[in-house]
Amino acid sequence: MNSEIYSGFIRLHILYHASKEPIFGLGIIEELKSHGYNLSPGTLYPILHKMEDVGYLKSEKKQVGKKIRRLYEITPGGVEALHDARMKIKELFRELIEEE
Ligand SMILES: [Zn+2]
Numbered sequence: 001m002n003s004e005i006y007s008g009f010i011r012l013h014i015l016y017h018a019s020k021e022p023i024f025g026l027g028i029i030e031e032l033k034s035h036g037y038n039l040s041p042g043t044l045y046p047i048l049h050k051m052e053d054v055g056y057l058k059s060e061k062k063q064v065g066k067k068i069r070r071l072y073e074i075t076p077g078g079v080e081a082l083h084d085a086r087m088k089i090k091e092l093f094r095e096l097i098e099e100e
Pocket residue numbers: 013017031032035
């Protein structure tokens with residue numbers, strides 16, 4: 001996997017999905033798998049922790065059915081980061097896709 005390039009895409013998937021509803025590790029691993037990114041929990045969890053440390057996500061342990069899960073929600077800082085990234089992606093999209 002081209003992790004040097006894809007690491008930003010993965011973070012944007014995480015931010016985007018967290019902006020729609022609270023996410024949890026294994027759920028996001030499945031979601032990323034559907035896009036062809038195969039991440040182990042050992043790779044994903046440090047990413048989630050880092051995104052929480054920098055203030056894009058906040059997490060809380062919650063009972064979901066019979067399981068206790070750590071759910072991650074987007075913060076106002078995360079919403080802003082996602083918004084800014086969306087502008088950058090539009091620019092990149094224009095160059096990479098539309099100018100081809
Ligand atoms: Zn996604």
